[in-house]
Amino acid sequence: MCSSQRGDPNEEEMLAFLDDQMPTEDFSEIQFGTRVGCIANMLQLVIKEALKNSRVVENLLSQVHNVVAFFHRSAYWNEVLLKECGMSLTPSPDSGHWNSTFVSMRRMVLEAVWGLVMTLLSQARIEAKDSSSSPPMVRAKREQVVDIIGLLEPFEEAIQVLQSDAVTFSLIIPSLIGLDRTLETLPTNYSHFSKGLRSGLHTHFQPLIPQRDLILVTVLDPHIKLQPFDNARQEGDTSTLAAPSKFQVRTLVEASVTDMDSWNPLVKQKESEDSHEASSSNSCSVKLKRKSIFGFLQPAAKTMKLSELDQYLSEPVLNGDCSTQVFWRDASRFPQLQSTARRLLAVPATSGGFDRLFPMASCIVRAKRSRLPPHTTERLLLYRESLKGKDGKTSNSNGFT
Structure with missing residues (x-):
């Protein structure tokens, strides 16, 4: 390709950008429970x-x-x-x-x-x-x-x-639950219409609430974590959205990250050393617990095994001024959760961002340029968005790569 204007100072940069090779990383390993519409x-x-x-x-x-x-x-x-x-x-x-x-x-x-x-x-x-x-x-x-x-x-x-252009996939469950609870508390003279809205929310979104990926991405948002979920799940009411309990959510997340979760290596090493010392001393030491006169002694403290999820949930939630992207970029202490968060949080909640690209795509692919390959069109759109980011304007990118 050549720039439409000769001598364009950005011509070489744009050509270099378009000549970049497409990434070879395959994201097909990301398994989503169900295809979710906008x-x-x-x-x-x-x-x-x-x-x-x-x-x-x-x-x-x-x-x-x-x-x-x-x-x-x-x-x-x-x-x-x-x-x-x-x-x-x-x-x-x-x-x-x-x-x-x-x-x-x-x-x-x-x-x-x-x-x-x-x-x-x-x-x-x-x-x-x-x-x-x-x-x-x-x-x-x-x-x-x-x-x-x-x-x-x-x-x-x-x-x-x-x-919005920010991280939105993790906001689906909090937005839906908050919307339903807001309608429940709003005073109105049109109760029939209000009930119809809440019934529609239950019909269209109740099957989405228990989905693994939506729950997992909600918990992995450091601003939210387990806050949208109640201690006990309310069932039987078909007029309101029912979310899993905190216990159910924690169990589901733990099961989802089992393969990625690992014990802290320092704690694991300490446990191994303590276990070795205990086994070597048992043969030559007196078992004090069997003597009733030593009943007042406290048992030896055991090292608690904290998974990445336990450590993550034990930390306080972030305030609104902190960035989710920055948190997970610097969260090297949670390597497995960091990898999952980078993939799930990059998914948009709606197709609004893609819809906003259509007018610009129609300007690029015109009748006289109808043979542009999809790869080139895509790279031109990405190049435009990267220029907007350099100029300090809002970008459609959510910050994850």
């Missing part, structure tokens, strides 16, 4: 199904959505709204469809904006020349819409967290 899409599906079963809520949200669409179509009335309250209902092009629409609806239900929007809609109806240009009718009350948006805000927060 968590963000599944959360949106939960909302859609709950709306279908709650026509009242669907009708109220449809009215608000029609108002947002009207101001999006009408540049004039949107400009008037912007001058009156300094706020626009036009969705931001930087965010996705779900986020932009939800943000616009949340702006509309602000107390200062709601009344002005209703006034402008009345004026627009008077000035409308025909029915096609007339704004939609709104019978919904602001309090009703605020109540419904309050039930959807936890979903928006979970989607934003799981679509």
Whole structure:
């Protein structure tokens, strides 16, 4: 390949980058329990199904959505709204469809904006020349819409967290459990809609909660560890997500890292020495334990065997300012867990990061460059992301290689 601009100072660096050989390491040894779909899409599906079963809520949200669409179509009335309250209902092009629409609806239900929007809609109806240009009718009350948006805000927060550029795979279980518990405590006049949301969470995500890889990656996040799991598992309730107990999680993780887990070599050497000394002295020493007069003596202290998992869990969780990547990069004291963490924590929770690459890929692979091999296209995208990282901008990479 040659740069499109002759004399480009980055031409040699880019060509060297593209000429690099593909890594030969095979990651096929990573075994995942079940293929997991995009968590963000599944959360949106939960909302859609709950709306279908709650026509009242669907009708109220449809009215608000029609108002947002009207101001999006009408540049004039949107400009008037912007001058009156300094706020626009036009969705931001930087965010996705779900986020932009939800943000616009949340702006509309602000107390200062709601009344002005209703006034402008009345004026627009008077000035409308025909029915096609007339704004939609709104019978919904602001309090009703605020109540419904309050039930959807936890979903928006979970989607934003799981679509972020940071480590997100370990946040699936905490996000789902936290979302379910938040819905349980939220006061609402639309309990049927709330129950539909929680029922959808149970239907779509309950089979994912007990999966080995999700549990393992949750525990290997030093900010989380065993915190999302209760001491005892609650079963029998089909309206709420049921997570394994801490004992079950610990047993599962121990079984998963059995082949990688090893005793501390220093402790093992100390035990071997103590065992050798004890065996050599038993033949010439008096067995004091058999004499009742020595019953007050404490037994000899035994060296506890601490596995890597025990040592890891005994340490306090990291605060929010510490980086997960930095922790596991420097965690040479946990070699087996470090290897597992580097592989599992690199898995994204959603496909949002990949979706953001599609527009750039379409700019690279055009009609006149349709014969570019997939390897070259991939390397060009990676090169662009590496340049963004050098410039100090946000990168889609989660920091693991």
